[in-house]
Amino acid sequence: MSELAYATAAELAPQIRARALSPVALVESLLARIERCRVLNAFITVTADVALAQAREAEREIAGGQYRGPLHGIPVSLKDLIDTRGTRTTCGSRILAEHVPIRDATVTMRLREAGAVLLGKNALHEFAFGVTSNNPHYGPTRNPWDIDRIPGGSSGGSGAAVAAGLGPVSLGTDTGGSIRIPAAVCGVVGLKPTYGRVSRHGVFPLSWTLDHIGPLTRSVEDAALVLRAIAGPDPADPSTLGHAVPDFYAGLGGPPRGGRLGVLDDEYHQEMTEEVRSRFRAALEVLRSLGLRLEDVPFPRPNEARAAATAVILAEAASVHEGWMRERPGDYGPETLDLLRQGAFVTASQYLRAQKVRALLLGEVDEWLAPYAAVVLPSVPTTAPPIGQRTLEVGGRQIEVRGFLTRFSRLINLVGLPAISVPCGFGDDGLPIGLQIVGRPMDEATILAIAHAYERATPWHERRPPEPPEER
Amino acid sequence: MLTIGDLGRIAHLAGVRMTQVDLERLLPLVDALYVDLDRLTALPIADLEPAFTPKPWGEMTPGSRPR
Numbered sequence: 386m387s388e389l390a391y392a393t394a395a396e397l398a399p400q401i402r403a404r405a406l407s408p409v410a411l412v413e414s415l416l417a418r419i420e421r422c423r424v425l426n427a428f429i430t431v432t433a434d435v436a437l438a439q440a441r442e443a444e445r446e447i448a449g450g451q452y453r454g455p456l457h458g459i460p461v462s463l464k465d466l467i468d469t470r471g472t473r474t475t476c477g478s479r480i481l482a483e484h485v486p487i488r489d490a491t492v493t494m495r496l497r498e499a500g501a502v503l504l505g506k507n508a509l510h511e512f513a514f515g516v517t518s519n520n521p522h523y524g525p526t527r528n529p530w531d532i533d534r535i536p537g538g539s540s541g542g543s544g545a546a547v548a549a550g551l552g553p554v555s556l557g558t559d560t561g562g563s564i565r566i567p568a569a570v571c572g573v574v575g576l577k578p579t580y581g582r583v584s585r586h587g588v589f590p591l592s593w594t595l596d597h598i599g600p601l602t603r604s605v606e607d608a609a610l611v612l613r614a615i616a617g618p619d620p621a622d623p624s625t626l627g628h629a630v631p632d633f634y635a636g637l638g639g640p641p642r643g644g645r646l647g648v649l650d651d652e653y654h655q656e657m658t659e660e661v662r663s664r665f666r667a668a669l670e671v672l673r674s675l676g677l678r679l680e681d682v683p684f685p686r687p688n689e690a691r692a693a694a695t696a697v698i699l700a701e702a703a704s705v706h707e708g709w710m711r712e713r714p715g716d717y718g719p720e721t722l723d724l725l726r727q728g729a730f731v732t733a734s735q736y737l738r739a740q741k742v743r744a745l746l747l748g749e750v751d752e753w754l755a756p757y758a759a760v761v762l763p764s765v766p767t768t769a770p771p772i773g774q775r776t777l778e779v780g781g782r783q784i785e786v787r788g789f790l791t792r793f794s795r796l797i798n799l800v801g802l803p804a805i806s807v808p809c810g811f812g813d814d815g816l817p818i819g820l821q822i823v824g825r826p827m828d829e830a831t832i833l834a835i836a837h838a839y840e841r842a843t844p845w846h847e848r849r850p851p852e853p854p855e856e857r
Numbered sequence: 858m859l860t861i862g863d864l865g866r867i868a869h870l871a872g873v874r875m876t877q878v879d880l881e882r883l884l885p886l887v888d889a890l891y892v893d894l895d896r897l898t899a900l901p902i903a904d905l906e907p908a909f910t911p912k913p914w915g916e917m918t919p920g921s922r923p924r
Contacts, residue, residue, distance in 0.1 A: 580910060580911045581910075594909055594910045594911070624910055686900070689896070689897055689900060692890075692893035692894060692896065692897060693897065695890065695893070696890070696894055699890075710873055711872050711873060711874070714874065723882070723883065723886075726868075726873060726875065726879070726883060727883060727886055727887055727890065729867070729868065729871045729873045730864065730867055730868075730871075730883075730887045730890075731890070731894075735891075735894045737907050738894060738897050738898065738902070739894065739897065740907030740908055740909055741902040741905045741906070741907050741908070742897050742900060742902055743907070743908040743909075743911065744902070744905045744906060744907060744908035745900060745901065745902050745905055747908055747911060798911075799911065800911050801910070801911025802911075
């Protein structure tokens with residue numbers, strides 16, 4: 386069972402295609418494992434009946450010669466703010482606890498069309514507005530590497546599920562790091578595509594102009610397979626771009642030898658724990674050994690970018706929740722309500738100023754990135770903090786967890802660039818650390834190729850977390 | 858420097874009910890946010906239009922944006 390649980394989609398697909406592995410048997414084994422790992426609280430809803438019906442259908446189709454492709458019969462889960470027709474989508478909230486969508490989100494539909502099998506809906510931070518996944522309504526989600534630690538967030542259930550072998554693939558969303566943070570602290574791969582690459586239709590918004598949807602997986606190959614399936618223009622989401630979708634999987638040929646790689650190095654990006662710094666430096670040596678030329682490069686105006694991103698997310702989230710904030714404030718957890726209320730104080734003038742700063746940064750980032758195939762930095766400046774801990778001591782200073790965990794990810798959302806997190810080692814406490822690779826707009830192919838080459842050159846993705854206790 | 862009275866008035870205008878305790882807790886956070894956002898006025902943004910979404914590169918070839 387353990388080998389099957391930790392197999393990647395790319396490993397499972399040929400067995401399913403050759404009918405050496407039954408999608409029904411695979412789903413049954415994963416459902417049993419999800420039940421056994423309930424202590425992790427990685428799922429809000431397990432869709433066992435749906436999964437078994439879809440697996441039987443996949444098995445019938447494949448037996449009949451109608452193989453749809455590498456996701457056919459592959460079990461997937463979705464962060465529980467992605468609409469699923471007929472299956473509740475709670476957004477980790479009390480307000481939408483019984484909400485059953487009548488349509489699929491575009492990404493759900495695309496996975497169904499690819500033949501994927503829906504295992505369930507993953508736990509998340511309430512309305513995706515936070516990074517701990519310590520949910521006041523559904524309980525804390527736990528990190529498989531240490532169940533007293535957070536799995537990151539907001540896609541914490543997705544990170545925990547993929548890391549614990551509860552399915553090879555989950556879709557998450559990323560507004561300030563919510564795919565990359567759980568991927569990094571749970572020791573898996575997380576890909577935030579370019580803004581506009583993947584449709585947001587049918588995905589509950591946190592911040593319209595910062596939200597991105599992408600996969601969490603146990604390998605870079607799987608991230609490429611899933612991105613290819615979900616990407617592309619969507620008339621239902623006018624923010625999607627019309628670019629053709631490359632075969633990201635076929636493009637995993639290795640990074641350009643001699644290519645220039647920027648290493649983010651400025652005062653803002655120096656703030657990290659010593660163990661993260663040490664593993665990141667070791668990762669740079671691996672990248673150098675792959676034939677990449679590394680050069681230090683500062684991010685343009687990081688503190689101003691951070692302030693602008695904060696204003697945008699607060700104001701847009703407050704707008705999304707305006708009605709419920711007035712009518713049902715008691716149905717929010719206190720942390721979420723405080724953030725939404727802060728957003729109500731952002732004036733129109735301040736919001737527009739932040740969006741003008743975004744315009745300025747887009748131009749500057751263009752020039753900043755132009756010489757490089759990609760830019761690298763740690764995904765998160767620390768390992769996973771304990772559940773419930775609000776501050777961390779770093780360099781003798783007390784730092785608020787929320788701001789610190791998003792420090793290296795949220796600026797990238799403001800400028801919409803693609804970014805991937807891959808495991809790059811473990812801290813002194815045995816907790817995973819992630820390497821972040823940021824690419825040029827619509828150039829996911831290059832960051833996937835670099836990440837794939839790095840993954841092949843290192844053993845970090847092969848480690849597995851301990852089996853969680855059945856009860857806590 | 859914001860005051861509790863300022864926050865109370867803005868909350869009222871926004872139609873958001875908050876107790877005095879809520880306002881007192883949020884005051885330093887909102888004040889710090891305003892200070893950060895005030896600093897943005899020093900940037901060369903006066904002649905720029907807001908970007909709204911990070912996709913000015915439109916329908917272009919991968920890896921580049923229009924100037």
